[in-house]
Amino acid sequence: MEPRIADYITALPEEANRPESAQTELAKLLEELAMRPIPTGRVHRAWSLGTLSAKIAAGWMTTFVRGAFASEKEREREQSEARLRAALTIFGRMGYLRGAVMKVGQLISNYPNLVPRELTEMLANLHFEAPPMHYALLAEHVRHELGGDPDDVFQSxxxxxxxxxxxxxxxxxxxxxxxxxxxxIQYPGIGRTIQADFRNMSLLLGPMLLGGDRDNLIEQYSYVRDMMLLELDYQSEARFLERARTALADIDDVVVPRVYTDLSTGCVLSMERLEGLHLAEWLDTDPSQEERNRIADLLFRSTSRLFFSERLCWGDPHPGNVMVLNDGRLGLLDFGSCRAFDDHEWRIITLGVYGYRGGDEEFNESMRVACDLSDKQVADTGRMKYIKDYVSWYWEPMDKLDEAFDFTDPAYIQRGMELFGEGSRKRYTRSHPVNLYNARFLYGIRALAHMMRAQVFVGRIYEEELKRGGI
Amino acid sequence: MKVSREAKRATRKRIVKVAQKLFVERGFDATTTRDLATSADIAKGTLFNYFESKEALAATLVADALELAREDFRGRLRGEEDLQQQLFLHISAGFRRLEPYRTFVGAVLETALSPFAKNGVSSLGDELRIDHLEVVRELTAEQSLDVVRLHLYWSLYLGVAAFWAADESPNQEDTLAVLDESLRVFVLSLSDQGGNSPSRS
Structure with missing residues (x-):
C-alpha cells in the first residue's frame, strides 16, 4: 500500500533538540498539500519504492533539519529557521500555477544536501494533477503561439x-x-513565474548553504538553476529530441519521437505520438523476465549511447518518460532537462572513468579535479574513503562483463540512497556541478531497472559504448 | 442646407473609419481632432456634431468591436464549456476584436468605463457595461447574480482589461493567466453565494 502523507510525518523520529518550528511548518505544508487532490494511476505509481522510501525520506528529513542547524549559534539558527519557513511557504504556495513546485522539486532533488530527494519527489507528485488548462484558455494560447486556433492549425x-x-x-x-x-503546451507565463520563484528561493536559501563548501554549493545551485530554466524552452527540447533521434537511429527497437517544427514554439511542442504503455502500466501487465530484461537492456544501451557518443545526458529518467510501444519497441520521452556536456565538463566526466580504473594515487588526483578539492580535502581520508565508496557503488554494475547485474535486489538501490545521505550528513558535497547530472542520470536509470526487476549486462553495454565514444 | 439622414450616417461612418486608421497608425494621443476632421474631409466643428470628444470616438470604436466580439463568442461556443470557460471565451473574444486598439483601450477605460467618466462618454460606457453584463447574466442564469457578484465580476473584468492594455509579456501571455485566475475567483464566489453572504439582488 502506498504511504500516506500522514505516514511521512509520523515516521519522523522524535528528538528533543530538533527545531520544532521548522518541523511544524513542514507538517502544516504537508497537511495543506494533503487537502489537494492526490493523483491516482500511473503517476502515483511512479512513487514506486513504497514504504522503504517513506522511512528513508523521513530519516533524511530529520538528518537535513538536524544537520543544517547543529553547528550554528542560536541566533543564526533562528535566522536559518525563518528562511526555511519562508522557503517552505513559497514552496507550498507555488502550486497555484501547475508545475512550478514540480520544477523546484526537481531542482532540490538534484541537490540532496538541501532537502531529501524522495521527499521532494513526493511533493512534486502531489502537484502533478493540479487543475488543468481548460480548452478556452488553451485555444487562446495556441492562437497566440501558432497563429491560429487549434481547429485551424491542426486537422483535429x-x-x-x-x-x-x-x-x-x-x-x-x-x-x-x-x-x-x-x-x-506550457501554461502561459509559467516560465517567467518560475524564474521569479528561483530568484526568491535563491535569496532565501542562499544564506542557509553553510559549511566550508559554500562557494561550490552556490556554483552547483546556479548550474542546476540554469539547466532548469533551459527546460522551460520547448525549442531547446526540440533540438535535443532531434539530436537524440539521429544518434539512436541505428539502434533497432528504440524510438525518440519526431518533432514537427512548424507546429512548435518556445511553449508549444508538437511531436509524433507514440502508442503504447508507460513503464509502470506496462509492468502492471506482468511481462516476462526476458521481456523486462530486453527493455532494460535497450534503456541502458540507448542512454549510454547518448551519453558516451553524443555527450548528451538524458536528464530525467522517470517511469513517466519511458514507454513500451505496442510493437514492443522502447520509446524515450521528455528531453527537456538534457545536458550537452562541453569539453571541460566532458574532461571531468572522463576523469571519473580513468580515476576509478587506476590506483589510489591516480584516483585521488582524478577526484581532486573532478570534485574541485583542496589539498586539505584530498588529505582527509574520511572524505576520500566516502568518495571511493560512492564511486565504487556507481561502478559496481559495470564491473562484470560476462554477468548480468541483478537489479531485483533492493539492497543496491538502498545502499546508494544511504550513500547520498551520508555525503549530506558529513557535508561531503563538494563536487563539480556536472556530477549532479551524472549522478541523477545514473541513479535514475538504475532505479528504473530496479522497478523493472531486470537483469542487465550493464558491464558489457558500457564497455562497448565507452569504446564507441573513444574513452 | 439640410443634411439627409443617409448623408449623416455616411459621414459618421467615415469619421469612425478614419479614426480607426489614425489611432492605430499614429497612436491615440498623437492623433488630434483636427487630424481626424481633415482626414474625414469635414470641418473640425462638424466632427463634434457627431462625437463629443476624441474619447467618445474611441469608445465608439471599442463598442463596435465588442458588438462584433459578442457574435464571435456565440460562434465559438461548442456547447461543452462550463461557466468559467464560457466567461473566458466571452472576454477573450472581446480582446481579439480589440487587439488593434490595444494602445488606446486604456484611454477608454479611464473615460467611458470609469465611474468618474464625463457626461456623454459615460452614457456610451453605460451601454457597453450593460451589454457586456447582459451576456454575463445570461451565462450565469442559474446562479441569479446579485449586485455584489455583478460588481465583483465587473471589477475583475476592468482589472483584467487594464492589465491586458498594458501587458508587455510575450503574446500577452500574462493576461491569459490573470484572466484565468480572475474567472476562477469569480466562479468560486458563485458557489459560495448561497451560504455565507446575504443576497442583495
Whole structure:
C-alpha cells in the first residue's frame, strides 16, 4: 500500500533538540498539500519504492533539519529557521500555477544536501494533477503561439488533455497531413513565474548553504538553476529530441519521437505520438523476465549511447518518460532537462572513468579535479574513503562483463540512497556541478531497472559504448 | 442646407473609419481632432456634431468591436464549456476584436468605463457595461447574480482589461493567466453565494 502523507510525518523520529518550528511548518505544508487532490494511476505509481522510501525520506528529513542547524549559534539558527519557513511557504504556495513546485522539486532533488530527494519527489507528485488548462484558455494560447486556433492549425485537436506535463499538458492531435501528434503546451507565463520563484528561493536559501563548501554549493545551485530554466524552452527540447533521434537511429527497437517544427514554439511542442504503455502500466501487465530484461537492456544501451557518443545526458529518467510501444519497441520521452556536456565538463566526466580504473594515487588526483578539492580535502581520508565508496557503488554494475547485474535486489538501490545521505550528513558535497547530472542520470536509470526487476549486462553495454565514444 | 439622414450616417461612418486608421497608425494621443476632421474631409466643428470628444470616438470604436466580439463568442461556443470557460471565451473574444486598439483601450477605460467618466462618454460606457453584463447574466442564469457578484465580476473584468492594455509579456501571455485566475475567483464566489453572504439582488 502506498504511504500516506500522514505516514511521512509520523515516521519522523522524535528528538528533543530538533527545531520544532521548522518541523511544524513542514507538517502544516504537508497537511495543506494533503487537502489537494492526490493523483491516482500511473503517476502515483511512479512513487514506486513504497514504504522503504517513506522511512528513508523521513530519516533524511530529520538528518537535513538536524544537520543544517547543529553547528550554528542560536541566533543564526533562528535566522536559518525563518528562511526555511519562508522557503517552505513559497514552496507550498507555488502550486497555484501547475508545475512550478514540480520544477523546484526537481531542482532540490538534484541537490540532496538541501532537502531529501524522495521527499521532494513526493511533493512534486502531489502537484502533478493540479487543475488543468481548460480548452478556452488553451485555444487562446495556441492562437497566440501558432497563429491560429487549434481547429485551424491542426486537422483535429482533442479538447481534453491525455497527459499532464510538468509545465503544462499534452493533447492528442492530427496534423494537416494526417500524422498523429502529441502536442505539449506550457501554461502561459509559467516560465517567467518560475524564474521569479528561483530568484526568491535563491535569496532565501542562499544564506542557509553553510559549511566550508559554500562557494561550490552556490556554483552547483546556479548550474542546476540554469539547466532548469533551459527546460522551460520547448525549442531547446526540440533540438535535443532531434539530436537524440539521429544518434539512436541505428539502434533497432528504440524510438525518440519526431518533432514537427512548424507546429512548435518556445511553449508549444508538437511531436509524433507514440502508442503504447508507460513503464509502470506496462509492468502492471506482468511481462516476462526476458521481456523486462530486453527493455532494460535497450534503456541502458540507448542512454549510454547518448551519453558516451553524443555527450548528451538524458536528464530525467522517470517511469513517466519511458514507454513500451505496442510493437514492443522502447520509446524515450521528455528531453527537456538534457545536458550537452562541453569539453571541460566532458574532461571531468572522463576523469571519473580513468580515476576509478587506476590506483589510489591516480584516483585521488582524478577526484581532486573532478570534485574541485583542496589539498586539505584530498588529505582527509574520511572524505576520500566516502568518495571511493560512492564511486565504487556507481561502478559496481559495470564491473562484470560476462554477468548480468541483478537489479531485483533492493539492497543496491538502498545502499546508494544511504550513500547520498551520508555525503549530506558529513557535508561531503563538494563536487563539480556536472556530477549532479551524472549522478541523477545514473541513479535514475538504475532505479528504473530496479522497478523493472531486470537483469542487465550493464558491464558489457558500457564497455562497448565507452569504446564507441573513444574513452 | 439640410443634411439627409443617409448623408449623416455616411459621414459618421467615415469619421469612425478614419479614426480607426489614425489611432492605430499614429497612436491615440498623437492623433488630434483636427487630424481626424481633415482626414474625414469635414470641418473640425462638424466632427463634434457627431462625437463629443476624441474619447467618445474611441469608445465608439471599442463598442463596435465588442458588438462584433459578442457574435464571435456565440460562434465559438461548442456547447461543452462550463461557466468559467464560457466567461473566458466571452472576454477573450472581446480582446481579439480589440487587439488593434490595444494602445488606446486604456484611454477608454479611464473615460467611458470609469465611474468618474464625463457626461456623454459615460452614457456610451453605460451601454457597453450593460451589454457586456447582459451576456454575463445570461451565462450565469442559474446562479441569479446579485449586485455584489455583478460588481465583483465587473471589477475583475476592468482589472483584467487594464492589465491586458498594458501587458508587455510575450503574446500577452500574462493576461491569459490573470484572466484565468480572475474567472476562477469569480466562479468560486458563485458557489459560495448561497451560504455565507446575504443576497442583495
Amino acid at each position: 485537436f482533442e479538447t481534453h488533455a491525455f497527459a499532464a506535463a510538468s509545465l503544462g499538458q499534452v493533447h492528442r492531435a492530427r496534423s494537416k497531413s494526417g500524422d498523429e501528434l502529441a502536442v505539449k
